[in-house]
Amino acid sequence: MASAGDQQPERQASPAPPDSGLPEQAEAVWEQTDLLSLVATLERAAPVEQITLAQQITRAEQALPAEQATPSEPATPSEQALPPEPAEPSAGLPDHRAPGEDAAGPPEAPAPEHHSDTSEAALVQAAPAAAAAAPQTAPPAAALPAAEPVQLPSFVAGGGQPRCPQRLLILDTETTGLDPEHHSCIELGAVLFDVPHRAVLNQVSFLIPCQNNPAEAVNGIPAAVSRLPQPWRSGLACFEAMLEAADVVLAHNAAFDRQWFGRGELPEIRKPWLCSMDDLRWPAERNLRATPSVRDLALAYGVPVWAAHRALTDCIYLAQVFERCAELEGLLQAGLEPRQLYRARLSYEERHKAREAGFRWNEPVSGAWSRRLSEREAALLPFPVVPVEPQGAGRRRSA
Numbered sequence: 001m002a003s004a005g006d007q008q009p010e011r012q013a014s015p016a017p018p019d020s021g022l023p024e025q026a027e028a029v030w031e032q033t034d035l036l037s038l039v040a041t042l043e044r045a046a047p048v049e050q051i052t053l054a055q056q057i058t059r060a061e062q063a064l065p066a067e068q069a070t071p072s073e074p075a076t077p078s079e080q081a082l083p084p085e086p087a088e089p090s091a092g093l094p095d096h097r098a099p100g101e102d103a104a105g106p107p108e109a110p111a112p113e114h115h116s117d118t119s120e121a122a123l124v125q126a127a128p129a130a131a132a133a134a135p136q137t138a139p140p141a142a143a144l145p146a147a148e149p150v151q152l153p154s155f156v157a158g159g160g161q162p163r164c165p166q167r168l169l170i171l172d173t174e175t176t177g178l179d180p181e182h183h184s185c186i187e188l189g190a191v192l193f194d195v196p197h198r199a200v201l202n203q204v205s206f207l208i209p210c211q212n213n214p215a216e217a218v219n220g221i222p223a224a225v226s227r228l229p230q231p232w233r234s235g236l237a238c239f240e241a242m243l244e245a246a247d248v249v250l251a252h253n254a255a256f257d258r259q260w261f262g263r264g265e266l267p268e269i270r271k272p273w274l275c276s277m278d279d280l281r282w283p284a285e286r287n288l289r290a291t292p293s294v295r296d297l298a299l300a301y302g303v304p305v306w307a308a309h310r311a312l313t314d315c316i317y318l319a320q321v322f323e324r325c326a327e328l329e330g331l332l333q334a335g336l337e338p339r340q341l342y343r344a345r346l347s348y349e350e351r352h353k354a355r356e357a358g359f360r361w362n363e364p365v366s367g368a369w370s371r372r373l374s375e376r377e378a379a380l381l382p383f384p385v386v387p388v389e390p391q392g393a394g395r396r397r398s399a
Contacts (some may be wrong), residue, residue: 062340093115164329166196166247167201167247168247169190169243169245169249170193170251170319170334171251171311171315172315173188173189174186174187174309176213177214185266186210187226188208188239189207189312191312193322195329198317201245203316205235205312207226208232209227219310219330236266241270246270246271248336249269249272249274251275252272252314253275253278254275254276254279255278257275274335274336276318278291279336279371280332281334282297282331290356290358291360294308297318298317298321301321303317303321305317337376337377340372340373340374341370341372342373342385343369344359344370345383346383350358351369
């Protein structure tokens with residue numbers, strides 16, 4: 001029953017529907033109060049009675065005129081005590097409220113009991129704005145130009161100073177003579193050497209079949225042995241893979257060895273070459289000649305010499321010398337400086353100066369003392385030299 005504080009001005013009571021099924025307490029209230037009083041009674045009713053009262057309130061609202069369906073009386077004390085429920089934030093969707101409109105919506109249209117901006121209607125409204133705010137897809141990339149040919153390494157850093165190679169392909173050849181026009185390579189040996197770690201990474205050696213070997217007395221390889229069945233083509237393929245992995249090709253007396261490549265079965269080599277006999281300036285404390293032999297180098301660095309004149313043997317000697325050489329990086333960098341053939345300008349009585357400086361008589365320049373030098377090395381000589389073209393130069397003998 002409504003309390004004294006809940007009394008409203010007297011109005012004509014709305015007749016209760018027939019057979020309403022209300023409890024006795026609700027029937028009395030219905031005859032004496034209007035719709036708002038019935039709501040207050042609902043709040044104090046038992047839970048079971050609230051269900052039936054709510055059904056009757058709905059029927060009464062449908063029976064009232066449109067202007068009375070939403071009365072403008074102030075809210076009950078229980079309603080005033082409840083703070084307004086804040087609107088849930090939209091999950092990344094734009095806000096469609098008008099300026100000055102709060103989160104609960106416009107006053108004339110209260111938000112539904114289970115309001116959410118992520119409803120289906122809100123998503124449909126937000127779709128155009130979200131699509132406009134989305135980043136535009138980049139247009140397809142234009143076709144790339146054709147790749148430029150790979151350039152061979154020059155090993156010259158900024159300022160013109162050579163940089164040290166990381167991997168060397170140490171190689172040696174045994175041939176049937178001195179003239180590539182009339183003779184051929186009968187054996188090839190190679191070692192792939194890592195400079196920073198002073199380590200051998202790979203090695204290979206194989207015979208190349210030939211019909212005769214006029215140099216058998218020098219290298220000890222009978223031509224008949226070279227023709228025995230053996231996988232020399234697999235060895236050649238391994239050599240080409242090692243060549244691809246190397247930065248620089250090194251040989252002792254490289255001028256002799258390099259002339260055999262690009263002929264017959266041997267591939268052309270287009271990588272930089274270094275000569276361990278002519279290009280490397282070995283430390284003076286090793287007491288070596290200006291152009292030492294492989295045997296001299298091995299003995300100077302404590303490498304036992306147990307065989308000679310086989311291709312792989314000489315490569316292993318050089319690799320073991322490099323393993324023991326603390327100055328290797330500096331020697332390689334200096335050896336990669338651009339070089340040119342120079343001729344010494346000395347009298348017959350002063351020829352010993354050219355010999356001591358590593359110049360050779362009659363090779364490769366006929367009738368002169370000559371040697372390949374960098375401009376820096378030529379400027380440090382104690383006698384005058386002039387650059388020459390190696391025209392008419394004789395062929396260099398094998399080491």
